[in-house]
Amino acid sequence: MTDPLPAPLAESPLQPLPDVGGPAQALLSVSGLTKTFAGRGKLFGGRAGAVQAVSAVSFDVRKGETLGIVGESGCGKSTASKLIMGLLEPTAGEIVFDGEALGRDAAGLRRYRRQVQMVFQDSFSSLNPRLTIEESIAFPPMVHGMARKAAIGIARDMLAAVGLQPAQYATRFPHELSGGQRQRVNIARALALRPRLVVLDEPVSALDKSVEAQVLNLLMDLKAEFGLTYIFISHDLNVVQYISDRVLVMYLGRVVELGAAEAIFAGAAHPYTSALLASRPSVAGRSREAPPLVGDPPSPVNPPSGCAFHPRCVFSEAVCATTRPALLPVAVPDRQAEHLAACLINQPGSGHSRAPKAA
């Protein structure tokens, strides 16, 4: 089914909200975003320390792009997505959507959530088991004031747009669908409000490979059809490489590298990114004997000093344990400017023996 949008949707009362700042302005701009979870009391009276899940994270999402976010468990990628969705309140930092700062007032949040929607990894737990598929998809438009009948109409159009025959699926319940079909329903629900930004948190990680490809193709089609911008969070580097225009790599709550997907996958600037890329299992890797990295990712409860990666890094020197590297442009002349890395190796005058000479 490659039909264009069904006609009723085009004239639905829920039009996508207009572009404010023009194409040059970032759709979403995050600066200094920090989230600290207060330490909980332990079972026998002790106090656990506070956890800084996301620390001073700043990045832009450009209009029409797909920004991939990668990192291992505990790196803060899911917390970051919840902050962006307004599901968590940041400890510090600012989120600006198309020129407008995200406040906590109800009207502003409501307007924001119309434009930013999310798809989760677990397709089953994110659907209400007591609602039929069409009721689930119609729910967001109804919350935003649409009459039930019109909302059901939109739901059926969205079902068709994600490749599920409305006549066949609209009145089924979530448990009657396969995992891939349920994820299509979640995507349809996210798109029912005609959002401009969709945050996809591991949307294909729970799917079988043959179904994963179907859903990735669908996401690419919908992006073109609806003019969407994606934030795509995944631990699967192959999928991120496939779908992303730019990639952001997180380690222990901080951004360690950010740049165009081609640049990062062709030559990562941060040793962590290189190790992550080299860790992908493949037939070509059969002859290797030593793993690219040893040890587990450290706990965010007690992060290492200086660069959080230094205890696992093969290039680590004394300076790495004391100086936390800032996220700065990579000093390689023939590369495009937009490649940032937080590693002293790339920073002239940082005191690391591999760093380029200060000019």
Place this chain on the structure above:
Amino acid sequence: MSALQSQSQPLVKVRDLNVAFVSKEATLHAVNGVDFDLAPKETLCILGESGSGKSVTLRSLMRLHPPRRTRITGTIQVDGTDIVAASERELSSIRGRLVSMIFQEPMTALDPVFTIGKQITETIRRHEGVSHQEAQRRALDLLELVQIPSARQRLDAYPHELSGGLRQRAMIAVALSVRPKLLLADEPTTALDATVQIQVLLLLKRIQAELGMGVIFVTHDLGVAGEIADRIAVMYAGRFIEEAPAEALLEAPEHPYVEGLLGATVTPASRGRRLTAIPGSPPNLRTLPVGCAFAPRCTSAEPNCRAAVPDLRALAPDRTVRCIHPAGLRPSMPPAMAFAAEERAP
């Protein structure tokens, strides 16, 4: 079993294995006529999607299914021991000593109320009746074998005190405590982070070479299979549909499903082109089609495919496929074309 015999004979011999789960409502045909051999010291990967029967096949080798609801027929021999006919009593001495298993989720495989050391020593003493000190000494050796740092302290650690990667290593140590001849691995690295997954895969490879075990490794991940397997068997709807040496299978698959799976898997080379997904979804195991179970999704299916399940045919001495028209014998259409027809059908 003498060393001489085990060199000439396969470690595992499975013939016409059928496993069905019976309930009042329905009978689920999870495994439908599986045959394979595993040579000593060999690693076989069983590759398949959810519901393909790969884990059920694996668990049958230790008879871990609920006995009342499970119907197992066929032959399973491990090192000459008949697993299907074994009594519960025989099974409990087989499990751990002859055949051992590691799982995806160590937190549910390890007992949370005993230390790692206790769980290893208990296994050793249960099977070999050695002294406590001797068992302790061997437990320490095992933790060093699986490269757990500061092993002596970690003997007294409870599972929840370890990180995910260390817990996985501890579970491997428990499984290896009585030096089994056959290690079964059910997606042991799927829940791990990328940088930890590769460490555990390399560890398993090294330990296997050191201890000379046979390994059957179940996974849904082509990359993992490529990294670790000597041979790969692909399962679909409870049957082996293709079996070949790992490189050969990943380089030039013969079965249309395996071709499709490779085409649908995102690799670094996929960037910039549309993925060739397999249309549809796997069949319902309650009501399997009469013929080839993949025929409803296959672009090269013909009436013969739907008439009866195709026989396994040998394309080379070490290579079999269950298909009427495998890639090597098909006239011309390149596989990429065959699957490009897919669009957004659910």
